Every structure is written in structure tokens, then in C-alpha cells.
Amino acid sequence: xxxxxxxxxxxxxxxxxxxxxxxxxxxxxxxxxxxxxxxxxxxxxxxxxxxxxxxxxxxxxxxxxxxxxxxxxxxxxxxxxxxxxxxxxxxxxxxxxxxxxxxxxxxxxxxxxx
Amino acid sequence: xxxxxxxxxxxxxxxxxxxxxxxxxxxxxxxxxxxxxxxxxxxxxxxxxxxxxxxxxxxxxxxxxxxxxxxxxxxxxxxxxxxxxxxxxxxxxxxxxxxxxxxxxxxxxxxxx
Numbered sequence: 238x239x240x241x242x243x244x245x246x247x248x249x250x251x252x253x254x255x256x257x258x259x260x261x262x263x264x265x266x267x268x269x270x271x272x273x274x275x276x277x278x279x280x281x282x283x284x285x286x287x288x289x290x291x292x293x294x295x296x297x298x299x300x301x302x303x304x305x306x307x308x309x310x311x312x313x314x315x316x317x318x319x320x321x322x323x324x325x326x327x328x329x330x331x332x333x334x335x336x337x338x339x340x341x342x343x344x345x346x347x348x349x350x351x
Numbered sequence: 352x353x354x355x356x357x358x359x360x361x362x363x364x365x366x367x368x369x370x371x372x373x374x375x376x377x378x379x380x381x382x383x384x385x386x387x388x389x390x391x392x393x394x395x396x397x398x399x400x401x402x403x404x405x406x407x408x409x410x411x412x413x414x415x416x417x418x419x420x421x422x423x424x425x426x427x428x429x430x431x432x433x434x435x436x437x438x439x440x441x442x443x444x445x446x447x448x449x450x451x452x453x454x455x456x457x458x459x460x461x462x463x464x
Contacts, residue, residue, distance in 0.1 A: 271452070283451055340441075
């Protein structure tokens with residue numbers, strides 16, 4: 238079946254620094270990737286949708302200059318949290334979909350900003 | 352914003368009992384999907400039901416869909432301790448650009464051994 242690898246699974250960073258999270262589709266071409274954010278005991282909130290080779294579409298209220306998304310190839314998308322602050326601490330999950338694959342989720346990244 | 356609403360928000364049952372959770376949504380959909388999430392982990396796809404289907408089974412899972420009421424239910428029969436997780440419904444809305452899923456609030460299920 239389709240597999241999506243998300244890395245790192247956990248990261249702790251200092252306030253003001255930037256963190257990059259990678260999402261790779263291992264055995265299919267992901268024409269679209271989605272980035273979600275999840276606070277404890279809450280649901281997934283879609284942050285942005287990215288199509289390979291084009292700019293990401295951000296959901297209302299999500300700062301595109303703070304959450305940089307790159308989808309340069311059909312197997313890789315990255316989310317960079319720039320100038321991270323403690324309130325950015327959260328669980329970030331990517332999802333990928335392709336022509337022959339439904340929605341496949343990564344295992345998530347726990348970001349803690351100290 | 353989240354389209355789906357799930358109830359109950361939390362459910363505690365004994366091993367062997369059935370667990371039922373419901374999901375309601377607001378707009379027309381192509382399909383509705385159910386996912387499981389263990390604490391601190393990613394989502395695992397359980398089952399997808401299309402808008403023209405009314406019921407679907409997969410192992411111990413039974414999903415129903417009532418498009419007239421814009422609601423779905425997930426039944427887990429003969430629950431096991433390993434079924435302890437959060438369960439989310441997600442809708443694929445007809446008019447959403449980019450085929451993005453919209454998640455419900457989730458139901459936290461605790462199965463006590």
C-alpha cells in the first residue's frame with residue numbers, strides 16, 4: 238500500500254529558530270500534499286494544500302510567511318516553521334494523495350518550541 | 352473550519368462490547384472516510400464510503416451513511432483493548448477545491464480490559 242514518511246517525528250527547538258519538516262511519498266507520486274496541525278485532544282486543522290510545482294494554498298488564518306511550504310517534486314513536500322515561538326508547539330501531520338493512491342498520512346511531527 | 356461534528360466526544364466501554372460513534376456534516380460530499388489515531392501518532396485509514404453507498408463493512412467495522420441526514424456512523428463490534436484510540440470522520444466535499452478532506456472533532460474511545 239501507499240506509504241508516506243514524515244521526518245522528524247519529534248523536534249525541540251529554541252524560540253526564534255526555524256524548523257523544517259519533511260514529508261515523502263515512498264511508493265507513489267503525490268500530486269497533492271496537505272499539511273495539518275493538531276493541538277492536544279483536538280481534531281486536525283488543515284493549514285495548506287500544495288500541488289507539485291506550484292505555490293501552496295493556505296487556509297484562512299494561516300500565515301504563509303511563517304509556515305513555508307515547498308512541494309518541489311512529486312515525492313517530497315516540506316513545511317518550514319520560521320521564527321518559531323512556543324505557541325507554534327503542536328503536532329504537525331502531512332498527507333499525500335496521488336492518482337492511484339487515496340489520502341495517506343505521515344506519522345506526524347511533535348514540535349516543541351522552548 | 353471543521354465541517355464534521357462527532358459524538359460522543361469520548362466513549363468508555365468494556366472489552367467485548369460494541370462501540371458506536373456518529374458524525375454529522377454540512378455540505379454535499381463525494382465520500383466520507385473514517386480514520387483512527389493512536390495517541391501521538393499519525394492517522395490510519397479505516398474505511399471509505401461513497402455518497403451513493405449506504406452501508407459498508409470491513410472486518411469488525413461497520414459504517415453507515417445517510418446523505419439525507421448528512422450523517423454517518425461507525426460501529427466497532429467486539430471491541431478489544433487495542434481499539435483504544437481517537438476516531439475521526441473526514442469528508443471529501445463536492446465543491447472543495449483541491450480535494451481536501453475536512454475532519455470532524457473526533458471521538459476518543461477507551462476500551463477497558
